[in-house]
Amino acid sequence: MNLFEIQNLNQHYGSFAVLRNLSFAISQGDMFGIIGPNGSGKSTLIRTISGLQPPTSGKVLLMDRPLSSHTSKELARQIAVLEQEGTPALPFTIEQIVSMGRYPWLKPFADLGSHDKAVVENILVKLNLGPKRSQKVSTLSGGQRQLVSLARAMAQEPRILILDEPTTYLDIGHQSLVMDHVRQWHDELGITVIMVLHDLNIAAQYCNRILLLDQGEIVTWGKKEDVLREETLTQVYKTDLVQVHHPKLGVPQFLLSGK
Numbered sequence: 001m002n003l004f005e006i007q008n009l010n011q012h013y014g015s016f017a018v019l020r021n022l023s024f025a026i027s028q029g030d031m032f033g034i035i036g037p038n039g040s041g042k043s044t045l046i047r048t049i050s051g052l053q054p055p056t057s058g059k060v061l062l063m064d065r066p067l068s069s070h071t072s073k074e075l076a077r078q079i080a081v082l083e084q085e086g087t088p089a090l091p092f093t094i095e096q097i098v099s100m101g102r103y104p105w106l107k108p109f110a111d112l113g114s115h116d117k118a119v120v121e122n123i124l125v126k127l128n129l130g131p132k133r134s135q136k137v138s139t140l141s142g143g144q145r146q147l148v149s150l151a152r153a154m155a156q157e158p159r160i161l162i163l164d165e166p167t168t169y170l171d172i173g174h175q176s177l178v179m180d181h182v183r184q185w186h187d188e189l190g191i192t193v194i195m196v197l198h199d200l201n202i203a204a205q206y207c208n209r210i211l212l213l214d215q216g217e218i219v220t221w222g223k224k225e226d227v228l229r230e231e232t233l234t235q236v237y238k239t240d241l242v243q244v245h246h247p248k249l250g251v252p253q254f255l256l257s258g259k
């Protein structure tokens with residue numbers, strides 16, 4: 001079943017066409033990657049499909065209904081978005097920030113109930129944030145704040161998790177931690193994950209479908225094996241790449257040719 005259907009989507013900033021005539025679909029349960037060079041429109045695309053930015057023209061359908069016909073509360077219960085900037089350096093504790101993920105499920109001005117507290121606790125423990133729960137977010141590093149943002153997004157218990165560059169500030173250990181948790185949540189809870197990724201090798205390891213954007217247009221989209229090809233990527237990223245086979249996972253991986 002198509003969860004999202006995007007039809008002839010255009011997005012303009014003034015007279016500048018950032019996204020041009022995009023049509024594609026995201027199925028329920030996809031781990032859907034969006035890749036492309038800097039400035040190709042990836043963040044604009046996910047802002048549009050998460051309802052943060054209405055399209056200039058074209059349609060974004062969520063479960064066969066225009067995105068704009070869903071109430072903001074409905075969207076907040078369905079979709080959690082982790083934007084590129086992550087959590088700003090706020091004077092709240094980690095636990096307070098993660099608890100904010102429960103707001104779409106609470107009555108106005110109500111406190112967290114026992115289920116809400118259990119959800120928050122479970123996530124703090126899973127992401128190894130438990131011992132630091134009382135630390136102010138303003139005292140954390142960029143990478144630690146990114147983990148807190150992910151924890152808050154998961155506390156929302158969304159059906160759809162949208163991530164803009166979730167591994168940007170993370171070392172390889174934390175990259176694996178975050179991506180493995182996202183995959184585990186996907187596998188266990190059946191959530192659909194849509195993520196912008198710069199790292200083609202992470203995209204190959206974690207996504208089933210990928211969309212490749214260049215200058216606001218779709219170059220190709222579909223099964224990862226069909227999209228992640230040496231010739232296509234070398235052309236789009238304007239650098240020579242060498243495609244190899246991951247010896248354990250059997251997925252394509254890409255090395256810089258090192259001229």
Ligand SMILES: Nc1ncnc2c1ncn2[C@@H]1O[C@H](COP(=O)(O)OP(=O)(O)OP(=O)(O)O)[C@@H](O)[C@H]1O
Nearest residue numbers: 013016018036037038039040041042043044045196
């Ligand atoms: N608010 C805005 N006003 C005007 N132009 C914008 C705005 N936001 C983005 N753009 C432009 O739209 C284009 C696409 O930006 P976007 O951030 O969507 O690309 P991206 O693929 O996510 O880039 P990156 O990989 O560098 O994060 C860029 O040329 C950018 O300068």
